[in-house]
Amino acid sequence: MEDIKYNRILLKLSGEALQGNHSYGIDPEFLSSLAEEIKKVADLNVQLAIVIGGGNIFRGVKGATQGMDRATADYMGMLATVMNALALQDALEKKGLKTRVLSAIEMREIAEPYIRRRAIRHLEKGRVVIFAAGTGNPFFTTDTAAALRAAEINADILLKATKVDGVYTADPMKDKNAVKLDKISYKDVIVKGIKVMDSAAVSLCMENGIPIVVFDVRKPGNLEKVVKGENVGSVVEGEAL
Template sequence: MAEAKPKYERILLKLSGEALAGNLGYGIDPEVIGDIAGEIRDVIDLGVQVALVIGGGNIFRGVAAASRGMDRASADYMGMLATVMNSLAMQDALEKVGVVTRVQSAIEMQAVAEPYIRRRAVRHLEKGRVVIFGAGTGNPYFTTDTAASLRAMEINAEVILKATKVDGIYSADPNKDKDAVKYQSLSYLDVLKKGLQVMDATATSLCMDNDLPIVVFDLTRRGNIKRVVMGEPIGTIVKGE
């Protein structure tokens, strides 16, 4: 019997900073990040090209600091630096499991990361390296979700895989509302109209304008990244009408 082929050839995986904290709630849990690295290696072994964008909420949240009186732009720059710390930790974890990885930062810091250069990023992907995009878009007032959408377009990824703690998109918080209904698939407009917490509106509109599907799935179940890449119907897909 022929080996099943992956559904996607090039993906962008979006991880929240909180995902790296595990049950610590703050900072980086080496065990959790090691597990995620192992799952990414399994996907690389299928011949799929993988780019990553990681949030910074486990270290610093610009929006939260701004709401407490800090200058929003300064707070956002601090948040971007937090994403670079996460990117370096992820790079270390991936290289420990034998996956060659490059970090590209939207804010230049040559001692620790390459500057973001689109063509170079694509070249790395073609060579089977994982590319981690740090420092968001390099601009304040934009979330890492928007950075993920933007980078996914730039590298011609076929899909954004948004890893969360729940197994898809629900009509309400399934942890608080037992009647919450899980959606199998949604259109971008549904997400925007219903105000569903998938990605922020800027990121969602960017995906809608460029017809880039988003799959929201549960990262906490082992092997799920590979399942999504193989096209198994897990999570919720957000796509055009």
């Protein structure tokens, strides 16, 4: 078996990632290519869990800013993550992977209820576990859900899949002077307000010693490289040097 650095990983996928080049919804072509990248990692006998967002369908915070009750909007966002989870499950199973969707909001006809020990058992049996519906509670992002699930399953690392190649001092799409940071500490991310994940998620990872790698999921081979410990993206861990 090839050398791998991480045996159990939590992959955080944004809902927007599933859009591909579309402005809304799910891009079947990108979803298929993403499933192929995930399969390459699963074939290395890595235990893989995934938390997926729902921003490509509905974002709770946006609904709240438009006058909707925040809790109601957040629940709608959680349901959007379930739709994405089922789409990803279908794509992965078409590649021959065994999967399970575990939902924090109970809906037994389409997903198993989230139970920590059951999730770990699925991972031990080589199944890709997809966590849906965030934490099951409003006012928490799917970033926080990813950090929480990573801690609960004792993940070696949390991989934040994005459309950029790492963490920058500013938005590289808006600021041409933005500088890529290969490494940064949890505390610097929180204190300096650098946009990696929300502060609750970063704090959870810091408290549990779970490193975060931010990388471009659109580039073929990147996910496999991260799992093998190659220098891809940006790493958030430990204290500032």
